[in-house]
């Protein structure tokens with residue numbers, strides 16, 4: 001497919017001057033906490049070069065939002081496991097004239113393959129990490145190591161070792177004064193923020209219970225095509241493989257779980273028990289993930305969170321709601337409504353004026369880079385991910401799983417190698433009672 005013409009973008013002279021200053025400083029003081037990213041952008045202007053890693057639906061959306069978030073921002077490099085995804089995303093982005101004017105991704109900065117992420121990281125100031133979450137720890141570590149600011153889609157990992165790597169990388173980002181914004185977009189939603197502010201201010205008294213429900217229909221399936229290796233098939237049909245998606249509760253229900261952690265002021269449960277299985281996802285195209293899970297989490301102070309999720313085909317009642325129950329009232333989180341001693345509803349007129357949450361997270365990311373006061377969402381974004389992972393562990397094994405067990409788990413889902421000819425046998429479906437925790 002032919003590309004829309006794009007105008008080359010040169011770094012501004014100010015940008016280049018700062019870049020050279022920073023490079024010199026880095027060469028002479030490599031061990032110092034002073035970093036390239038700080039020097040180039042702390043409170044600064046000049047063009048911010050953005051790179052997209054993972055050119056699917058969300059990545060294309062995130063690139064659009066990044067380009068709208070700041071006047072002096074350009075998309076200059078793109079990477080995907082598959083070449084067709086880079087081309088498709090670039091074509092889609094270029095179909096909007098205002099966005100096209102901010103794109104400069106010539107063929108030599110379009111990368112594909114498993115190593116493509118590093119080529120993008122090497123070409124930019126800000127990276128958008130939008131692949132399936134199985135790659136997030138690897139890509140996040142590489143971006144931090146290279147002193148890049150980061151937008152990082154949820155969830156952050158698929159296993160305990162991955163969460164530990166994300167926590168360490170996030171801490172490193174903090175030391176290097178790099179911005180790290182999480183794609184847990186409800187945290188950037190104005191109505192949601194107002195709701196949680198009231199919860200934390202005591203509008204419903206002490207929290208006694210939490211409930212989150214994520215009952216939806218199924219999502220896409222990518223059927224195997226002739227000529228695909230096992231690896232290509234699993235990568236294309238990634239949702240159905242836990243090493244890539246974490247299972248559906250980690251990949252999708254994590255938004256609701258994150259809100260539960262947010263309600264508890266970013267503290268997380270000490271244990272959980274769950275039940276789950278696959279009733280309708282039974283075909284070979286469904287890999288080995290579950291389609292229903294029900295988990296009861298318990299926090300240190302005894303508060304319980306009742307988490308229910310499933311993805312069944314048409315004909316079932318759907319429900320995506322979260323509730324916080326307190327000693328003095330109740331919160332319908334998704335409706336931003338409090339009933340009880342301090343009734344309140346987020347004003348509809350205000351909601352109509354609010355910036356879309358997906359745009360807001362990029363607005364705040366770029367503003368924080370410009371101000372030299374980088375946002376770092378690292379700690380809670382990793383722990384909300386672990387809360388979802390421990391729920392999956394409880395459902396897969398049928399055991400009570402503690403937070404410490406999940407955090408220290410040795411179960412590393414990474415495949416032996418990232419090669420297209422890597423043999424990738426179909427994983428067994430977990431069987432509670434037989435599947436072991438590790």
Ligand SMILES: NC(=O)c1ccc[n+]([C@@H]2O[C@H](COP(=O)([O-])OP(=O)(O)OC[C@H]3O[C@@H](n4cnc5c(N)ncnc54)[C@H](O)[C@@H]3O)[C@@H](O)[C@H]2O)c1
Nearest residue numbers: 054055056057058059080081085130131133153154155183
């Ligand atoms: N915040 C939200 O509301 C929201 C909404 C949708 C998706 N997401 C998240 O965004 C991520 C991507 O989801 P999506 O819907 O865009 O999926 P998608 O399948 O449309 O896109 C993912 C892309 O990543 C590519 N990819 C896979 N492995 C790669 C690798 N190692 N290097 C480079 N590219 C690689 C795939 O080929 C694909 O093009 C997921 O983590 C998902 O949870 C978040």
